[in-house]
Amino acid sequence: MAVPILKQGDILIASIQSALSDRELVELRDSFSEQIGRLRSRGVVVDVTALDVLDSFATRTLRGIAHTARLRGATAVVVGIQPDVAFAMVQLGLSLEGVETALDLEEGMALLNRTDTADDHRAR
């Protein structure tokens, strides 16, 4: 099952609803990269609230999404990592270094809008 990507203004949102296979995660990364260009998006949000495990592959792919988005001129935010999932990641030694995170979708959107505002200030 592919993850649907919603567009809200210049932000793309993917809400992962069930455990994803490696292939689906890679597909998500690739479709983000394509849509950022086609829809001229400035931010992407990946909502992982529904995921009960983030393993080394998922972590690496989320980093890939964030770095690809950055290279395409957008900012990616991972939102909704559950407390147990975060704790297990720390225990195992997995990190999302270099990736923006936020508590939930609302915080993630707020973070992207703040980034936009900061960019506007710099532009002036």
Next chain:
Amino acid sequence: MTIVPGELQVPIEGEADIVLARQKGRELAAEIGFSSTEQTIVALAISEIARNIVSYAERGEITFAKLDDGARRGLMVVARDQGPGIADIDLAMRDGYSTARSLGIGLPGAKRVMDEFEIESERDRGTTITMKKWLP
């Protein structure tokens, strides 16, 4: 140590089976009485050893068993494959080492979070990883 009868086996034949294996492992951990946090840690460790099978051996199986030695209860997870084997186990268990396209953190990470962790591997014969987690 006693293995409680009723082993559960999950064949690993592709990356989709990784998800299945960790779901089964989590269910069993919950039945044994592990907390939700411990279930997540166990599921993550299972995900990493299942991924190891897919990355290096292509196929294998994961067997789950409940443990009860009279004083304590736990979960045993055995990952078995008939793949190429691990040439240098010490190297494979080093953080950051990987011959596949991964972070090289999976196996050392799994070892860190489980109570017992053993690898047996023979060149061209395959690899067996046995890990255990005891109820605190």
